[in-house]
Amino acid sequence: MSNQKEYPRNRADSKIAKIVIDRDLCIGAASCLAVSGTTYELDGENKAVVTGADSVDDATLVMSAESCPTKAILLFDKEGKKVFPR
Amino acid sequence: MSSYKYLIIGGGAAGVSTAETIRRVDPTGTMAIVSNEPYLMYSRVMLSKPAFFLGKIPFNEIYMKGKEWYDQNHIDFLGGKKATKCDSTSKTLTLTDGSQITYEKLLIATGVDARKWSAPGSENKANIHSLRTLEDGIAIMEEIKTAKHGITIGGGFISFEMADLLNLAKIETTLILRESYFWEPILDEASGLMIEKALTSAGIKIIKNAEVVMVNGGIVNGSTNNPGPELESDRKENSPAIVSNNDSNTQSPEPITTPGFDSLKPVNTTNQIQGPITSVVVKQTKPDLKEIEIPCEMIIAGIGVTNPTGWLADSGVKTNHGIVSNEFMETSAPDIYTAGDIAEYKDLLLEENVQMGNWVNAREQGRVAGLNMTGSHEAFKFVSFYTTQGCGVNIAFVGDVAPGPDRTVITRGSPEINSYGRIIVVNNEIEGATLINRSAEMTTISKLIEKNMDVSKLHKELGDPNFDLKKLI
Numbered sequence: 001m002s003n004q005k006e007y008p009r010n011r012a013d014s015k016i017a018k019i020v021i022d023r024d025l026c027i028g029a030a031s032c033l034a035v036s037g038t039t040y041e042l043d044g045e046n047k048a049v050v051t052g053a054d055s056v057d058d059a060t061l062v063m064s065a066e067s068c069p070t071k072a073i074l075l076f077d078k079e080g081k082k083v084f085p086r
Numbered sequence: 087m088s089s090y091k092y093l094i095i096g097g098g099a100a101g102v103s104t105a106e107t108i109r110r111v112d113p114t115g116t117m118a119i120v121s122n123e124p125y126l127m128y129s130r131v132m133l134s135k136p137a138f139f140l141g142k143i144p145f146n147e148i149y150m151k152g153k154e155w156y157d158q159n160h161i162d163f164l165g166g167k168k169a170t171k172c173d174s175t176s177k178t179l180t181l182t183d184g185s186q187i188t189y190e191k192l193l194i195a196t197g198v199d200a201r202k203w204s205a206p207g208s209e210n211k212a213n214i215h216s217l218r219t220l221e222d223g224i225a226i227m228e229e230i231k232t233a234k235h236g237i238t239i240g241g242g243f244i245s246f247e248m249a250d251l252l253n254l255a256k257i258e259t260t261l262i263l264r265e266s267y268f269w270e271p272i273l274d275e276a277s278g279l280m281i282e283k284a285l286t287s288a289g290i291k292i293i294k295n296a297e298v299v300m301v302n303g304g305i306v307n308g309s310t311n312n313p314g315p316e317l318e319s320d321r322k323e324n325s326p327a328i329v330s331n332n333d334s335n336t337q338s339p340e341p342i343t344t345p346g347f348d349s350l351k352p353v354n355t356t357n358q359i360q361g362p363i364t365s366v367v368v369k370q371t372k373p374d375l376k377e378i379e380i381p382c383e384m385i386i387a388g389i390g391v392t393n394p395t396g397w398l399a400d401s402g403v404k405t406n407h408g409i410v411s412n413e414f415m416e417t418s419a420p421d422i423y424t425a426g427d428i429a430e431y432k433d434l435l436l437e438e439n440v441q442m443g444n445w446v447n448a449r450e451q452g453r454v455a456g457l458n459m460t461g462s463h464e465a466f467k468f469v470s471f472y473t474t475q476g477c478g479v480n481i482a483f484v485g486d487v488a489p490g491p492d493r494t495v496i497t498r499g500s501p502e503i504n505s506y507g508r509i510i511v512v513n514n515e516i517e518g519a520t521l522i523n524r525s526a527e528m529t530t531i532s533k534l535i536e537k538n539m540d541v542s543k544l545h546k547e548l549g550d551p552n553f554d555l556k557k558l559i
Contacts, residue, residue, distance in 0.1 A: 025143070027135055028473045028480065031446045033529055046473060046480040046525040066106070069099070069131035069445050070138075071147065 004074075007050035014058050016083065018076040023047050025072035032073060035064040048072070089188045090116045090162075092459060093179060095169050096195030097121030098130060099448035100426025100455075102151060104193050107456025109159050115460075117161045120181065122196070124166035125220055126343045127151040131445050133223040134247040136254055136476075139230075145347040148220070153343060165343055169196075174402040174419035191459040194409055194417070195426040195452065198443060199394055203239060203387030205366075207301035212352075213363045213384045214301070217244055224350045226386060230255040233383040237261070237366060239298065241268050243474050244388025246281065249290050250476030252386070260291040260380055262298060262368055271489050273520055274508060280501045280522050284479035295372040301385070303364030391443070393428060406430055408441045413465040415455040423459055425451035434467045435535060436486050436517070442470040469532040473525055482525040485518030485535045486510070493517070499524065499551035507551070514542040530555045 003023040009016055019039075028046035032039070038055035040048045056064075065073035065084045075084040092108050094101045097119050105119060128148045132138045138148065156163050164181070171180040172192070179187045200216035208214055213233075215226050226248075230236075236252040237260045238245045245261060246268070252259040265271075267278035268285075282292055342349065362383045369377050395405040404410045404418035408430035415423045415431060424431075427443030429451055447470050454466040473482040487510060498507035507527065510518040515538050519531045534541075534555065547553045 025137060027131070028475060028482075028525055029131060029445055030471060030473060030528065031449055034446045034450055034468070037529060037533075042473075042525050042528060044526050046475050046482075067103075067446075067449050069129045069150075070135065071129075071150075 005049070007053045009053040011054045011057075014054075014061075015077050016058055016061060016075050017078040018080075019050050019053055019061070020074040020076065021048050021050065022072045022074065025070045026068075027070055027072075029069050031067040031069060032064040035067050036060050039064060087178075087186050087188060088118075090118045091190045092117040092193075093187060093189035093191070094119045094193045094195065095179070096193070096197060096426065096428075097123065097125075097127055097163070097165070098195065098197055098426065099127075099445050100195035100197075100429075100452040101193065102127045103449045103452025104195065104423075104425060104456040104459070105159070105161055107453045108460055109161075111457070111460040111462075114160075117159075118164055118187070119156075119161055120164045120167055120169060120179075120187075122166070122168040123219060124343060125149070125345070126153065126156065126163065126165075128220055130218075133220070134217055134244065134251065136251055139223075139227060139251050140254060146344065149344045163343065168397075169194075170397050172398060172401040172403065172422075174422055177421065190421065192422045193452075193455055193459065194398075194403070194422065194424045194428065195448070195455075196394055196428050198391040198408070198427045200388075201390040201392050203385075203389050205298040205301055208298075208385075211301060211304040211363055213304055215384065215386045217248065217386065217388065221350060221352075224347065225352045226384070227347070228351045229384045230257060233257050233362075235260075235381045236384045236386065237298075237380065237382050238386045238388065240388040240390075241265050241270060241278075242388055242390075243472070244386070246285070246481075247474060247476055248386045248388065249285060250288070252384075253288055253290050253477070257384075258291075258381075259289070260293060260382070261285060262296050263292065263294045264297050266295055266372065268292075272483075272487055274495070276501050277506060277508065277520060277522050280504070280506060281479060281481065283501075284477040288477040290477070293368055293370060293378070296368050296370040298366045298385075299369045299377065300367035301363055302366065302379075304362055391427070393441075395428070406439070410439060413467065414458050414463065415451055415466055416458065423455040425455040431466060433470075434465060435469060440486075444470065444472045446471065467536075469535045471528055471532060473528065480523055480525045482521040482528045483518070484521070484528050484531050485516070487518040487520050496545055496548045498527075498549060503551075505551065509548050511541060514540050516541055516548075524551075527555055530559065533559050 005021050007019045026047045036056050038052045041051045043049045127150045168182045200218040236257045238249045239262045241263045249261045267275050268281045366382050393408050402419040408428045409424040411424045411431045413432040426448040430441045433440045457464045471484045494511040496509045499505040505523045507521045507524045516534045
């Protein structure tokens with residue numbers, strides 16, 4: 001059972017409704033923070049957590065997920081379909 | 087002669103980040119990525135992580151981009167080729183196969199090479215590894231299936247992570263350090279000893295003030311030019327670097343650029359190697375001078391990097407250790423940019439040219455280079471950081487952590503509470519930090535470095551491990 005944590009997103013202009021961090025995959029590389037420091041933080045276990053799910057637009061959010069070297073950030077649309085990674 | 091508007095040398099994090107950025111701005115400009123490895127972009131970071139190494143996630147997850155990404159973005163992938171010459175006047179690049187390509191904008195993001203480790207008896211032996219490429223990783227993954235004893239050499243990230251990995255793979259692991267404590271002199275002794283304690287508590291032996299003086303076993307038959315373990319990919323005709331999926335060997339087989347594990351694993355042929363290495367002799371100079379023989383079937387060395395810049399001689403591109411650039415990632419030659427580990431860039435925060443190789447820098451520099459190659463004028467201004475974890479300890483470096491006489495170090499926490507940070511202050515401003523089990527403070531400290539704030543009256547707060555640093559932002 002993978003250790004995933006879900007964060008709902010409620011931005012009116014967004015097609016992305018949920019951010020998921022796979023904590024087993026996350027290695028705390030913090031590349032997501034470099035792209036969007038308002039969306040993520042590292043917690044005491046050196047894992048990314050979402051602290052501002054609505055803070056940036058979809059393009060920036062996708063870039064932050066793309067930057068992860070272990071594909072630990074998953075993005076889902078309102079129908080529950082995975083939009084990243086494809 | 088082929089011609090591209092954007093030509094990128096290097097298929098890793100920096101090169102692909104540049105390509106992504108260019109495509110967001112310019113959807114149609116012709117583009118190619120030249121890579122000395124035949125594989126599509128994979129995660130070099132994942133190579134040293136337990137989840138990947140121990141097979142907890144599928145092997146093919148290593149690939150960050152599939153063929154469809156290159157196709158959809160109209161990017162030609164020229165894999166298994168190396169640039170050998172660059173003429174910045176005629177804007178022409180020459181590749182190992184003799185082909186020439188002209189460009190309008192060129193990015194050099196070749197990365198760096200692992201420094202080759204050697205000791206008496208190590209020549210032409212299999213079972214001696216560095217970790218840089220996918221094939222390095224595969225060779226190690228294959229050997230951990232049978233090795234009973236392994237050693238890692240060096241006092242940095244690679245040695246730390248690989249010792250953790252070997253240990254997790256139930257291999258009796260010894261880490262050999264030339265220095266007197268781990269990560270000397272970047273860390274202070276207290277931090278180094280915390281890491282050593284984590285390693286030894288996990289069951290890893292550490293020998294300090296020591297170096298390998300002899301490698302035993304792994305006898306090579308005859309030739310002194312043994313190229314090392316043969317790869318599946320080496321055995322394919324007409325395609326020396328790329329695995330073919332066409333066994334009938336008919337015309338122009340389509341290369342597999344995202345091969346699976348079995349296609350990549352090394353095959354030891356009996357006419358080249360007689361068995362694995364068997365032991366190493368380690369000479370320790372302190373506290374007593376002695377030599378110790380350690381059984382060992384594999385060695386992984388992480389002793390730094392070398393910069394592949396020789397091919398740029400006479401190109402007009404200035405090199406020092408790496409490729410010199412300004413803060414816009416522009417080199418000294420017109421329309422030639424650099425990014426990633428090879429870039430010796432002007433750091434606006436440190437006000438000097440530095441090389442800081444890590445995934446996040448590579449991605450961010452690639453983004454800036456991509457913007458500037460498409461007409462922007464954006465500076466790379468970024469506080470570098472790097473984190474790792476293993477054996478129950480997490481380690482983070484932020485900003486400039488190099489030791490120096492002009493630096494004041496303010497400590498937060500202590501080894502006794504297993505949470506210890508060092509904030510490095512230069513001219514009353516925070517310039518860097520090393521954090522052991524305090525990674526959560528990394529982003530806040532990055533912001534404090536960016537602010538250039540005067541902390542001369544804040545030493546008490548910075549030194550209080552319970553003080554919330556966010557209050558200073």
